[in-house]
Amino acid sequence: MKPTTIMEALKLKLKQQIIEALNLQDTRPEDIDDNAALFGEGLGLDSIDSLELMVLLERQYKIKVEDPREGRKILQSVQSMAEFIQSKQPA
Amino acid sequence: MAERVFITGIGMISAIGNNVQENLRHLREQKSGLGYTRHIDTIHRDVLPVGEVAATTAELAAMAGIKELPGYTRTTLLGLVAIQEALRSAGIKDAKELPTAFINASTVGGMCDTEKVYFDILDPNKEGDFLNYIDTLDCADCTQRIADETGIDEYVTTISTACSSSANALMYGARLIQQGLVQRAVCGGTEALTRFTMNGFNSLKNIDKQFCRPFDQQRNGLNLGEGAAYVVLESESLVKERNAQILAELSGWCNTNEAFHPTAPSPEGDGAYEAMKKALKMSGRSTADVQYVNVHGTATLNNDVSEGIALERLFGSNVPKFSSTKPFTGHTLAAAGAIEAIFGVLAIREQLVFPNLHFSEKMEELHITPETQLLENYPVKNVISNSFGFGGNNASLVISKYEG
Amino acid sequence: MKGKYYIQSAAAISPQESFSGPFVPQLLTLADKNLLRIKEPDYSGFIPPNNLRRMSRVLKMGLVAALQCLRNSEVSMPGAIITGTGKGSLQDTERFLKNITEYAETALNPTPFIQSTYNSVNGLIAVQQKCTQYNSTFVHRGFSFEHALLDSMMQIAEGNADVVLTGAFEEISDEHFYIKSRIGYWKKALTQPAELLTSRTPGTIAGEGSAFFMLGSKPGNHPLACIEGIKMVYKPTQEKLHAALETFLAQHEITPSDIDLLITGQNGDVNHDHYYHNLIVQYFPATTSLPFKTLCGEYDTASAFALWLATQVIKEQGLKKILIYNNFYGDQHTFLLLSNS
Known part of the structure; x- marks a missing residue:
C-alpha cells in the first residue's frame, strides 16, 4: 500500500476505536473530521476522555504516554494521533 | 447562638x-x-x-x-x-x-x-x-x-x-x-x-x-x-x-462544591475560595487573623493551581504562611482532613509552621510560594485546613487557639 | 431535632412503576432469583448524550431520580445536595477490580475508578445543576439515607438552606448478589414477594432503587408530606429500641394511637423479624401496617423508597400521621415520623 493509503486506513481504524472506547453513540467514523479538535468545542471530550484515549494508545498500539502535558499535544485531533502512532511504528 | x-x-x-x-x-x-x-x-x-x-x-x-x-x-x-x-x-x-x-x-x-x-x-x-x-x-x-x-x-x-x-x-x-x-x-x-x-x-x-x-x-x-x-x-x-482540657477550638467550617467536572477543580479555584472565605466568616476571624494555612496541596497539576489562585484571591498580597504536609504523610484520602486538622492543632499548641518539603521552583501561574523552613516560636492563633476532592467536594476548617 | 421539614416534591425509580404516572403498588413475580430489579425509565430525556455515554447504571439511576425530583418541584437551585448510598457503584467497583487483574495493573481505564467513588452521583447532580452549595454523601448501610435526611434537616434548621435536595441510590449486581448469598443475606429457595412475610426462613429478597426528595423549611405550593422527626438507634436490645420509641413519641407529644399508618421494613427474615413483631404487638396492635419491602426488596437505602411510598399514600388516604420503622439486618434501626402538613 502507498503511505497515504496506510495513513487513511489508520485514521479510519482510529476513529472506530475512539467511538468504541468512548461509547460515542450515534457518531459514525465519517462524522469525525481528521483535523477537528477532539476536546472542547469539537467532539466535546474532556480530560477523562483524554486518559481513556491514552489507554487506547497503550492497549491497541503499545505506545505509552507518560506525561499528560505531552498527551494533550498528541490527542489534539485524529490527524495528530495518527501521525504520532506512525512516528512510533517501526519503519 | x-x-x-x-x-x-x-x-x-x-x-x-x-x-x-x-x-x-x-x-x-x-x-x-x-x-x-x-x-x-x-x-x-x-x-x-x-x-x-x-x-x-x-x-x-x-x-x-x-x-x-x-x-x-x-x-x-x-x-x-x-x-x-x-x-x-x-x-x-x-x-x-x-x-x-x-x-x-x-x-x-x-x-x-x-x-x-x-x-x-x-x-x-x-x-x-x-x-x-x-x-x-x-x-x-x-x-x-x-x-x-x-x-x-x-x-x-x-x-x-x-x-x-x-x-x-x-x-x-x-x-x-x-x-x-x-x-x-x-x-x-x-x-x-x-x-x-x-x-x-x-x-x-x-x-x-x-x-x-x-x-x-x-x-x-x-x-x-x-x-x-x-x-x-x-x-x-x-x-x-x-473541666476538660481544651486543645483548640473548631471555630469555622464550610463545605462547597465546584460543580465543574467529576475530577478537576475549576481553574480559578472558585470552590476553594468560597470554602475558605465562608469558613473564616463563620469563625468570626478576618484574613489578617490567619497565620497558617495547611493547604490540600496534593501536588497534582490542577489542584495546586486552583488552590493557589484561591489563596491569592482570598488573601491578596498578604497570603499567610502555607504548606502542604503531604510530602510527610502522602495523600491519605479519607484520613487526610483529620490528620491535617490535628497538624493544625499542633501548629497552634507548639507555635510551629511546618515546612513544605521538596519545594524548589515557584509555579508560573502563582505569585506565592509555600513555606519551606520549619518555623519555631511562630505565633499561630488561627489555622485554615483545606481538603478538596473528586466530585468537586471542597471543605475548609478553621482551627483557633483557645483564649477563653 | 424539632421543627417541620416539608417534602415539596419527590421522585423514585424502583422495581415498581413509580417513576411517572399514578402509582399502583404491585406484588411482582420473580423468575429465577430472589432479586427485584428496577424498572428503568428512559434516561435520554434527562441527560445529554455526551454525558450519558460514560455513566454506569447506578449513576444514571441516581442522577435521573434527582433530576425528576427537581422537575417535580418549583426549585432549580437547592441550597444543599445530600445523599446516602450503602454500596455506591458496584458495577464500577467490580469492573475496576477485574481490570486490575485482567490487565495486570497496566493501561487501566480510569472511568470505572472515578465512578466507583461514592460521591460521584452527588458530583454529577452538582455539575448538572451548577449547584456550588453544601454537598455530602453518607455511606453507612441502613444509616446512609437516614443521615442524609438528618443532615438535610440540620441544614434547614441552621438557616443555611431553605430547600435541600436529598435522596439515596442503590444497585444490586449479579456478582454482589452472589457474594452476599454466601453469608446468608438472601433466602435459599425462590420466594415470591407475595409469600415473603409468611416464609419463616432466614434471609430475604434483594432489591434496589433510587429516591429523591426536595425538603424545605416552607410547604411550597404542593407539599406532599412533612417530616416531624427522625430517631436512629444502633444495635439496640429490644428494651432499648422500645424505650427509644417511647421517648421519640413523647418528644412529639403523641401516643401510638395517634399513628394512622405504620410503614415497616419487615422482610420475612426470621433472624430479624422479631423486632417488628414485638414492636407491633406492644405498641400498635390495632394500627394498620404496610410492609414495604415486598414492593422493593431489601437494600441499604430501602428506607428512601419507604419515605417515597409514604408521600404517595398520606394525602390519597387522608392520613394525618405515619410512622416508618425500619431496620437493616438488625443493626441500624430508624423511626421516621411524618404528618400530612
Missing part, C-alpha cells in the same frame, strides 16, 4: 508515626514518611512512592488489642489505634459514659483486605476464613467495628466525599453538637493503602514517580498514603462541666 465546639482529644497514626507525639517529632525533624510499599502486592511497588504505616496488619492488631484477626481489616485497625489515643488524650476512660457520636470517613472501606480475597469470594468451590471479609467491603464495616470496640453507639455513621471525607466528618460532628443532638462527637477518618486506589490514581496519571512536590513548578502528581486520625469534639458546656 449555637454552642462553641472544642477539640479536647486527638489521636493519629500515619507514615510518620504511630501516635501524635511521633508525628510531631518527625514534622520537627523534617523527616518524610514517603518510601516504597512493603505490604501491597503490586507491580508498582518499586516505582510509585507511598506513605505507608510501617507496622504490619498483625502488629496493628496487637497495638489495638485485637486478638481474633479475621474480619478486622487494616482500615479498621488503623482507625482503632488512632481512636484509642484520641479518647485517652481527651481523658475519656469509658466512651459509653455519655451519648456520643462517631462520625467516620472512608473512601474504599476494607478494600485493602477484600481485594486480596475477592476472587476467592466469587469462587463457589472455595471456602475459608476469607468469608469473614465479605461484609468488610463497604465503608460501614470499619466504622461499626471501631464503634463497637469503643462502645460508642448514639450516632454511628460514615461519610465518603473522596479526599474531603474526614474534614466533612469533623464538620458533621460539630453540627450535631451545635444542634444539641449530642455533647460529644468523635470524628475523623481511616484509610489503608490498596492496590485498588494505587491503580486508580495511576490510571488518572496523577501519581508522581518522585516524592511529591506540592506547589512546585515541576510537580507531577501525588503520592498516596495511609493512616487514621480522630479528634474528640465537645460542646462548651460539657467542657466546662467536666
Whole structure:
C-alpha cells in the first residue's frame, strides 16, 4: 500500500476505536473530521476522555504516554494521533 | 447562638508515626514518611512512592488489642489505634459514659483486605476464613467495628466525599453538637493503602514517580498514603462541666462544591475560595487573623493551581504562611482532613509552621510560594485546613487557639 | 431535632412503576432469583448524550431520580445536595477490580475508578445543576439515607438552606448478589414477594432503587408530606429500641394511637423479624401496617423508597400521621415520623 493509503486506513481504524472506547453513540467514523479538535468545542471530550484515549494508545498500539502535558499535544485531533502512532511504528 | 465546639482529644497514626507525639517529632525533624510499599502486592511497588504505616496488619492488631484477626481489616485497625489515643488524650476512660457520636470517613472501606480475597469470594468451590471479609467491603464495616470496640453507639455513621471525607466528618460532628443532638462527637477518618486506589490514581496519571512536590513548578502528581486520625469534639458546656482540657477550638467550617467536572477543580479555584472565605466568616476571624494555612496541596497539576489562585484571591498580597504536609504523610484520602486538622492543632499548641518539603521552583501561574523552613516560636492563633476532592467536594476548617 | 421539614416534591425509580404516572403498588413475580430489579425509565430525556455515554447504571439511576425530583418541584437551585448510598457503584467497583487483574495493573481505564467513588452521583447532580452549595454523601448501610435526611434537616434548621435536595441510590449486581448469598443475606429457595412475610426462613429478597426528595423549611405550593422527626438507634436490645420509641413519641407529644399508618421494613427474615413483631404487638396492635419491602426488596437505602411510598399514600388516604420503622439486618434501626402538613 502507498503511505497515504496506510495513513487513511489508520485514521479510519482510529476513529472506530475512539467511538468504541468512548461509547460515542450515534457518531459514525465519517462524522469525525481528521483535523477537528477532539476536546472542547469539537467532539466535546474532556480530560477523562483524554486518559481513556491514552489507554487506547497503550492497549491497541503499545505506545505509552507518560506525561499528560505531552498527551494533550498528541490527542489534539485524529490527524495528530495518527501521525504520532506512525512516528512510533517501526519503519 | 449555637454552642462553641472544642477539640479536647486527638489521636493519629500515619507514615510518620504511630501516635501524635511521633508525628510531631518527625514534622520537627523534617523527616518524610514517603518510601516504597512493603505490604501491597503490586507491580508498582518499586516505582510509585507511598506513605505507608510501617507496622504490619498483625502488629496493628496487637497495638489495638485485637486478638481474633479475621474480619478486622487494616482500615479498621488503623482507625482503632488512632481512636484509642484520641479518647485517652481527651481523658475519656469509658466512651459509653455519655451519648456520643462517631462520625467516620472512608473512601474504599476494607478494600485493602477484600481485594486480596475477592476472587476467592466469587469462587463457589472455595471456602475459608476469607468469608469473614465479605461484609468488610463497604465503608460501614470499619466504622461499626471501631464503634463497637469503643462502645460508642448514639450516632454511628460514615461519610465518603473522596479526599474531603474526614474534614466533612469533623464538620458533621460539630453540627450535631451545635444542634444539641449530642455533647460529644468523635470524628475523623481511616484509610489503608490498596492496590485498588494505587491503580486508580495511576490510571488518572496523577501519581508522581518522585516524592511529591506540592506547589512546585515541576510537580507531577501525588503520592498516596495511609493512616487514621480522630479528634474528640465537645460542646462548651460539657467542657466546662467536666473541666476538660481544651486543645483548640473548631471555630469555622464550610463545605462547597465546584460543580465543574467529576475530577478537576475549576481553574480559578472558585470552590476553594468560597470554602475558605465562608469558613473564616463563620469563625468570626478576618484574613489578617490567619497565620497558617495547611493547604490540600496534593501536588497534582490542577489542584495546586486552583488552590493557589484561591489563596491569592482570598488573601491578596498578604497570603499567610502555607504548606502542604503531604510530602510527610502522602495523600491519605479519607484520613487526610483529620490528620491535617490535628497538624493544625499542633501548629497552634507548639507555635510551629511546618515546612513544605521538596519545594524548589515557584509555579508560573502563582505569585506565592509555600513555606519551606520549619518555623519555631511562630505565633499561630488561627489555622485554615483545606481538603478538596473528586466530585468537586471542597471543605475548609478553621482551627483557633483557645483564649477563653 | 424539632421543627417541620416539608417534602415539596419527590421522585423514585424502583422495581415498581413509580417513576411517572399514578402509582399502583404491585406484588411482582420473580423468575429465577430472589432479586427485584428496577424498572428503568428512559434516561435520554434527562441527560445529554455526551454525558450519558460514560455513566454506569447506578449513576444514571441516581442522577435521573434527582433530576425528576427537581422537575417535580418549583426549585432549580437547592441550597444543599445530600445523599446516602450503602454500596455506591458496584458495577464500577467490580469492573475496576477485574481490570486490575485482567490487565495486570497496566493501561487501566480510569472511568470505572472515578465512578466507583461514592460521591460521584452527588458530583454529577452538582455539575448538572451548577449547584456550588453544601454537598455530602453518607455511606453507612441502613444509616446512609437516614443521615442524609438528618443532615438535610440540620441544614434547614441552621438557616443555611431553605430547600435541600436529598435522596439515596442503590444497585444490586449479579456478582454482589452472589457474594452476599454466601453469608446468608438472601433466602435459599425462590420466594415470591407475595409469600415473603409468611416464609419463616432466614434471609430475604434483594432489591434496589433510587429516591429523591426536595425538603424545605416552607410547604411550597404542593407539599406532599412533612417530616416531624427522625430517631436512629444502633444495635439496640429490644428494651432499648422500645424505650427509644417511647421517648421519640413523647418528644412529639403523641401516643401510638395517634399513628394512622405504620410503614415497616419487615422482610420475612426470621433472624430479624422479631423486632417488628414485638414492636407491633406492644405498641400498635390495632394500627394498620404496610410492609414495604415486598414492593422493593431489601437494600441499604430501602428506607428512601419507604419515605417515597409514604408521600404517595398520606394525602390519597387522608392520613394525618405515619410512622416508618425500619431496620437493616438488625443493626441500624430508624423511626421516621411524618404528618400530612
